[in-house]
Amino acid sequence: MPNESPNNYLFLNRDGRWPHFDRFGLEIVGDGTLQLFSLPRLATPLSDAVKNALEPEGPAGIAIDRSGNLYFTQPDSNTLEVIQGCDSSLAPFPCVSGGTSGAPAELNAPRGLLIPPNRSVLFVADSGNNRIQIFDLNTHQLLEIWGSSASGASSQPGSFDTPWTMAADESGNIYVVDYGNQRLQKFNFLGDVIPSFAQNVAASGELQQPVDVAVRTVDGKAQVLIADGSTAQILVFDDAGNPLLDSSGNATVISDPHLTNPMGLAVAGDALYVGDNSARSIFRFQLGDEPAFVGKAIGYNGPVAALFLGRKKNLWVHPGDSLAPVSLSTDTGYGTLGATWSHHPISVERPVQWHRLQALLAPLDKNAHVDLFASVSDQLNPPPAPDPTAANPFADPRWNSFSSLENIDLTDIYLGGKQQRYIWIGALFSGDGTATPKVTQLRLEYDWPTYDPYLPAIYRNQAKCGDFLSRLLSLFQSFYAGIEYEIGALPALFDPDAVRPSFIPWLAGCLGLDVNQSWSVAKQREVLARIFEYYGKRGTAEGLREALRLFAGVNARIDEPILNAAWWSLPGTTDACCEECAAAAAANGTNWAVTGNSILGWTTMLPPAQPQGAVVGTTADLNQSHLITNEDFGAPLFTAYAYQFRVQVYQSQAGSPDALAKIRAILDSEKPAHTIYELCVIEPAFRIGFQSSVGVDTVVGGPPRNLQLGSKQALGVDSALGGTPPPRLGDGARLGVSTQLA
Numbered sequence: 001m002p003n004e005s006p007n008n009y010l011f012l013n014r015d016g017r018w019p020h021f022d023r024f025g026l027e028i029v030g031d032g033t034l035q036l037f038s039l040p041r042l043a044t045p046l047s048d049a050v051k052n053a054l055e056p057e058g059p060a061g062i063a064i065d066r067s068g069n070l071y072f073t074q075p076d077s078n079t080l081e082v083i084q085g086c087d088s089s090l091a092p093f094p095c096v097s098g099g100t101s102g103a104p105a106e107l108n109a110p111r112g113l114l115i116p117p118n119r120s121v122l123f124v125a126d127s128g129n130n131r132i133q134i135f136d137l138n139t140h141q142l143l144e145i146w147g148s149s150a151s152g153a154s155s156q157p158g159s160f161d162t163p164w165t166m167a168a169d170e171s172g173n174i175y176v177v178d179y180g181n182q183r184l185q186k187f188n189f190l191g192d193v194i195p196s197f198a199q200n201v202a203a204s205g206e207l208q209q210p211v212d213v214a215v216r217t218v219d220g221k222a223q224v225l226i227a228d229g230s231t232a233q234i235l236v237f238d239d240a241g242n243p244l245l246d247s248s249g250n251a252t253v254i255s256d257p258h259l260t261n262p263m264g265l266a267v268a269g270d271a272l273y274v275g276d277n278s279a280r281s282i283f284r285f286q287l288g289d290e291p292a293f294v295g296k297a298i299g300y301n302g303p304v305a306a307l308f309l310g311r312k313k314n315l316w317v318h319p320g321d322s323l324a325p326v327s328l329s330t331d332t333g334y335g336t337l338g339a340t341w342s343h344h345p346i347s348v349e350r351p352v353q354w355h356r357l358q359a360l361l362a363p364l365d366k367n368a369h370v371d372l373f374a375s376v377s378d379q380l381n382p383p384p385a386p387d388p389t390a391a392n393p394f395a396d397p398r399w400n401s402f403s404s405l406e407n408i409d410l411t412d413i414y415l416g417g418k419q420q421r422y423i424w425i426g427a428l429f430s431g432d433g434t435a436t437p438k439v440t441q442l443r444l445e446y447d448w449p450t451y452d453p454y455l456p457a458i459y460r461n462q463a464k465c466g467d468f469l470s471r472l473l474s475l476f477q478s479f480y481a482g483i484e485y486e487i488g489a490l491p492a493l494f495d496p497d498a499v500r501p502s503f504i505p506w507l508a509g510c511l512g513l514d515v516n517q518s519w520s521v522a523k524q525r526e527v528l529a530r531i532f533e534y535y536g537k538r539g540t541a542e543g544l545r546e547a548l549r550l551f552a553g554v555n556a557r558i559d560e561p562i563l564n565a566a567w568w569s570l571p572g573t574t575d576a577c578c579e580e581c582a583a584a585a586a587a588n589g590t591n592w593a594v595t596g597n598s599i600l601g602w603t604t605m606l607p608p609a610q611p612q613g614a615v616v617g618t619t620a621d622l623n624q625s626h627l628i629t630n631e632d633f634g635a636p637l638f639t640a641y642a643y644q645f646r647v648q649v650y651q652s653q654a655g656s657p658d659a660l661a662k663i664r665a666i667l668d669s670e671k672p673a674h675t676i677y678e679l680c681v682i683e684p685a686f687r688i689g690f691q692s693s694v695g696v697d698t699v700v701g702g703p704p705r706n707l708q709l710g711s712k713q714a715l716g717v718d719s720a721l722g723g724t725p726p727p728r729l730g731d732g733a734r735l736g737v738s739t740q741l742a
Contacts, residue, residue, distance in 0.1 A: 010346065012425060012442040018340065024388045025294075025338025026429060027286070034340060036368075036429050036436040039284055040273065040315045041333030042299030042326070049323060050302040055277045056320030058179075059165050059212060059263060061113030062308035063122060064316075065137055071122060072306075073110040074322050080110055080124060083324070090324070094140040102129050105142045112165035112306070118172040118189060125163040125176070130154070132163055132176065146191060155181050158193035165306075167215045169222035169239065177210045177226075184210050184226055186241070200241030206251055207235055214265035214272075216287075225272065227262040231255075234262070234274065234285075247289050254291045258283050264307035266315060271330075273297075273315060275304025282307070282317065282328075298333035298433050300326070334436040338429040339386045339393050341373075345422035348446065351378070354415040354423050355448035356474065364409055365435035371410040372442075373399040373426035376417060382424055394426055414474045451477055496528035504528065516551065539672045541645070547670045548649075552662050557648040561641040643675045651683050 012021070016032025027037050061073040068085025071093065078098025083090055099106040108128025115122055121143060122135045130153045132146040146158070153161035161180025168174050172189030178198075184207070186197035201207055211229040215222055222239040234254035236244040243251035254272070264275030264282075272285040282297040282304060297315075305320035315328045357372050364370065373394045375383040386393030400413075415423075425444065429437050451473040452459075459469060492498040499507055501521045508515040508524070511531050515524050527534075527550060534550075537543030541558045548554045647667060654660050660679070667677055 008445060008447050010348075010444045010446075012342070012346070012444060013440070020342055020344045021340050022343045022385065023338065023340035024292075024386075025335050026340055032440060034427075034429075034439045036334040036336070036338045036431055037284070037286065037294040038331045038436075039295045039333035039335060039433070040282060040297035040300070040328035040330050041434075042297070042328050043332070046300060046302060046326070050319045050326060053303050053319050053321040053323060055261075055303050056263070056305040058109075058127070058305075059111050060305035060318040060320055061111055061125065061165070062306045062316050062318050062325055063113040063115045064308065064310055065115055065120070065122075070316070070325065071113055071115075072318055072325050073107075073113060073124070075109045075111055075127075075320075076322055078107050078109060078128075080107060080113075093135075095135070095142070100128065102148075104145065105133070105135075107133075112163070112177070114166040114168060114174070116168040116172055116174065116189075117170060123166055123174070125166060127162045127164060127179070130160045130162060130180075132160070132166070144191065146187070153180055157185070157195040157198070158187075160185075164210075165212045167213045167224075169215045169224075170217050171222070173222070173239070175213050175215060175224055177213050179210065182209055183207075184213060184224070184241075197239075197241040201237060204237075204241075204243045204251070206243055206253070211263055212265045214267045216267045216269070225265060225267060227265050227274065229262065232259045232262055234259075234265070234272070234291075252291070254285055256283075256285070256293045258293060258296070264304040264317070266307040266309045268309050268330075273307055273309070275307055275317070277303050280304075282315070295335045297328055300328060302326075333433055334431055336431055336433055337388075337393075339388070339426065340429075341386055341426035342424050343382075343385070345380060345382065345424060346444065347422050351419040351421045352446040353419045353448075354417070354444070354446050355450075356443075356445040356478070357413050357415060357425065358443045358445075359411040359427065359439050360441040360443060361411060362438040362440075364411075364437055365431075368431040368435040368437045369409050369429070370437040370439065371428045371430075372413050373428065374413070374415055375399050375424040375426075376415065376420045377422050378420045380422065386426060386428075392428075394428060399426060412478055414471055414478075416470060416474070450474060496525045538670060544647070544667065544670055547666055548647075548663065551666050552659070554649050554653045554659075554663060556663075559646045559648070561644060561646070644677070645671075645675060646678045646680060648680045648682055651681050654681055 012018075013032055013034075016028070018028060018032070018034060023034075025037060026034055028034055029038075056075075058075060060075055061071075063071045064085075065071070070083040070085070071080065072083075073080055080093040080096055081090060082093050096105050096107055098108070100108050102108075106129070107124065107126050109126075110124050111127045112125035113122065115137070120137045122137055124133045124135065126133050129148075131148045133142060134144040134146070135141065136143055147154075147160040147163065153159075155161065160176070160178050162178075164177040164179040166174060166176050173194075174187040174189075174191075176185045176187070178185050183198045184201055186194045188194060206228075207226060208228055208230040210226050212227040214225045216225070217223070223244060224237045224239065224241075226235045226237065227233075228235055232255075236252040236254075238244055246252050258279065259274065259276055261276055261278040262274050263277050264273075266273040267287075270287045272287055272291070274283050274285065275281075276283060279296070280301055280303060282300055284294040284296070286292050286294050300317065302317075302319050303321070304317055306316075306318035306325075308316040308318075308325075309330070310316060310327075313330050315330050316325045317328065318325045354374070354376055357374055359370055359372060361370065371394075375398050383398035384396050387395070400415075423444070425442060427439065427442070429439075431437070450470060452470060455469075455473075493503055494507065494510075496504075496507070501524075504521070504524050505515055505517075508528060511528070513527070513531055515527065519527070534543065534546060537546060541560065544558055545556055548556045647663075649663065654663055660681070664679060667679070671677060
């Protein structure tokens, strides 16, 4: 049964297979789309030469190689010609000629052509010489000759009497229509004949006069289709030559009134194309347990000497009479009528009020139409199956019909009525052959909440007007269903995992984020999903690192000097504070008098200013001192480091001016407003433990050597004056201010 939803609706197409539905004139394509059968269609008007061409006396041949070169034979002129795939120029096949002497590479009434899947060679049915010649497609040289004999025609296995056409299976086996011997021969990929195949075909008694052959693969096994010119039927055999049996145990035979003089076969999957010279048309049949006629090609009205299916969804037709092949598209024409219907009742195991049937489909072309039908009952009494021969297959009154509404597509119908247990669904497809409806799903609603409860109770009295109001309100409800769905789906616009890719920049803008359009959709979703986590770190060193990684692709190192700042306090006595304070300091090891671990340059540092400000007689120098309050005591120790941080990036990640500008822009927008920063680009050097991978982040070298007296060094060329000047005591020297210990 169809899928049931707690929201009181069913989707009738499950897994794209439309289970429990029968159909005629329709096919399932793509991901489960139901449409009218596709038919070959001629894109341009047919030439008068093809329209007036005579019926060919026998088949011709068409083949296309991997480079797109098209080969075709002209039996009347004993020629093999090529249309180049690159420029569509026409030329004769090199290294061959026409004639009746039987010399190698000489052709006499060449007919069928074949390029097998396992070799880059061209098989030519040289029917007038009773042989098959094989040419290399790269060098055009003759490689092999099958079936040649001094006496000409022969009925021996492996020999031929007027070979006509050929086909190959995926394993490289070759099947040849031996027209004069009224048989079909099979050769393996080495060219060895397999006599048992022809013997089994003959023993079946099904085949009388083969005229063409095609091969398809089903479940890994080859099926051989043979057109019989005597019975105007298409016979199907397995790869051993035994008739393929249908579900009833009978030989599979495609026999149809449309076929009277078949010539030309082409098969792809379940689609079989057959040319017929009496009808001067091409027919499509649908293969399966019960092969069925689908329709005829649109726009083609001429003889058929050969059919060939190309790789670009095109069907090539050879009209014979020394004419060039004509191309038809296989998926631009369509049948004109089709229907589908449920052969089992649809039920939710209880009586319900069936509310609405809706077809979900692509926009309809003006020449394509869909009409929905339904039949509701409390009894298991199904309506009759649609009649494919009737003008209206759903004409039976048990199908709810709206035939009075002409030229209106019934893709959304109100069901209504009393509660009932079962419902049957139908859909009628129609068109003019140039377009088709494309239905992806049928949605069936039941016990659906309507607009009735929103009206006064007096309007819900159905004693006099029946369900007129319900139907009217349902009409308005269908108008607003799309809007209500969009409103109900609004939360999805704010879900990073559910929002459509086109809405991601909009959602990012709502969150104050400018996403990088070069990111993949997956990364954009990931950043949006973590945006609140990211904002929680904003203004911190970790947040800055994350911002630089996301928006600039930089793995930065961020240092805060204030975290490493300390001041130097010389050891004192316990009398320096109260006994209680001294005891507490001794307990936690912070009293310098107790620990004595004050080490200049390791655990302490000299401040750039006096911690107590200006002290008269000691540090109060004119224009070099400042006064501070008791509350600011010690502040000068940290003034040079507070609210500052350093960002270090490797040159390989920030080597261009654009990259540096981008990094600065990110830092300016993400750092706390009261802070300042220094951006440092780490160039390749040699620092043990930091940069020590030679050729990666290290350059072996160094600065120029210092000038040495008595040497031949040239100042400014191979030497330089350098070095850090040592500290000098004297006027103006302030330890920790203008002088450092080294």
